[in-house]
Amino acid sequence: MKTVRIKSYAKVNLTLEITGAEGGYHFLDSLVASVNLFDLIVLKKRKDPLCSVTMKGLGSESIPPDENNALKAGEAFAQAFGTGGADITVYKNIPLGAGLGGSSADAAGVLVGMAKLYGVDEPEKLAELADALGSDIRYMLKGGFARMQGRGEKVTPLPITEKLHFLMICPSDGVSSGACYRKYDGLNAPKTGVGNTEKCIQALRRKDISEAGRYLTNDLYPPAAELCEDVQKAYEAALSFSPLGAVMTGSGSCVLAVFENREFCEWAKSRYKGKARTIVAETVLPEKMKKGWRSPFALSEEERKLLDNE
Numbered sequence: 001m002k003t004v005r006i007k008s009y010a011k012v013n014l015t016l017e018i019t020g021a022e023g024g025y026h027f028l029d030s031l032v033a034s035v036n037l038f039d040l041i042v043l044k045k046r047k048d049p050l051c052s053v054t055m056k057g058l059g060s061e062s063i064p065p066d067e068n069n070a071l072k073a074g075e076a077f078a079q080a081f082g083t084g085g086a087d088i089t090v091y092k093n094i095p096l097g098a099g100l101g102g103s104s105a106d107a108a109g110v111l112v113g114m115a116k117l118y119g120v121d122e123p124e125k126l127a128e129l130a131d132a133l134g135s136d137i138r139y140m141l142k143g144g145f146a147r148m149q150g151r152g153e154k155v156t157p158l159p160i161t162e163k164l165h166f167l168m169i170c171p172s173d174g175v176s177s178g179a180c181y182r183k184y185d186g187l188n189a190p191k192t193g194v195g196n197t198e199k200c201i202q203a204l205r206r207k208d209i210s211e212a213g214r215y216l217t218n219d220l221y222p223p224a225a226e227l228c229e230d231v232q233k234a235y236e237a238a239l240s241f242s243p244l245g246a247v248m249t250g251s252g253s254c255v256l257a258v259f260e261n262r263e264f265c266e267w268a269k270s271r272y273k274g275k276a277r278t279i280v281a282e283t284v285l286p287e288k289m290k291k292g293w294r295s296p297f298a299l300s301e302e303e304r305k306l307l308d309n310e
């Protein structure tokens with residue numbers, strides 16, 4: 001195998017509660033889920049242990065190499081497993097600085113892609129490598145519904161199968177995670193959603209999406225809204241469509257409006273008058289994610305048989 005193609009899926013935070021801080025790190029309790037918004041990663045095998053990364057789309061070309069998690073992941077994999085390197089191309093579709101985990105998704109996608117490229121089947125060692133690269137990259141290796149705690153390294157997969165439908169409103173200006181957490185520390189804002197993560201999980205276990213929508217919460221919304229006024233505009237726009245619930249994901253700037261079905265999402269999108277990018281998306285489960293990427297130009301088995309019979 002000389003070339004591998006991988007879909008690296010975005011994640012959303014349905015809840016994000018800050019539970020404490022120590023040594024410059026914040027601890028959280030968060031319900032996360034994968035959504036069918038992804039970057040496409042193409043990896044081509046090299047004969048030497050070096051890695052290169054080419055970014056394409058959404059202004060990602062300006063990301064410095066020393067800040068590129070996809071490059072760090074490729075280099076770390078080659079060193080850890082003693083394999084050759086790869087020429088990696090990342091086609092960006094996950095908005096930058098939106099709280100959708102695009103950078104971590106790309107790192108996880110590169111790790112998975114390198115493992116396939118070189119036939120490495122050591123999931124625990126791969127997970128340890130992910131932990132060394134970033135606190136939420138272990139989760140991104142498998143995705144799905146999960147509860148993230150601690151600094152994000154404590155990941156508990158959840159047997160939730162309900163499909164949630166979103167209208168994502170993504171302002172063009174992103175929010176720096178570091179700046180958002182520093183602002184949070186300075187605000188001393190009162191907590192309004194204590195215990196909402198557990199309540200939201202239990203509601204989804206009961207397949208009660210309407211109740212789950214009432215528990216969507218994010219402690220980082222107030223500081224993010226102060227840092228970027230478009231976050232507040234996006235949140236107010238989301239609420240104007242009377243969704244089951246609305247929440248900012250991560251440290252912003254993307255805001256989610258949760259609806260009963262895709263049709264309501266499309267309806268809300270058609271009536272949105274703001275300038276932010278809007279995306280209709282839905283949750284995706286690990287079983288679906290494992291199917292990988294198929295070129296839209298590739299022939300199906302049925303089409304191949306038709307050609308063979310001509």
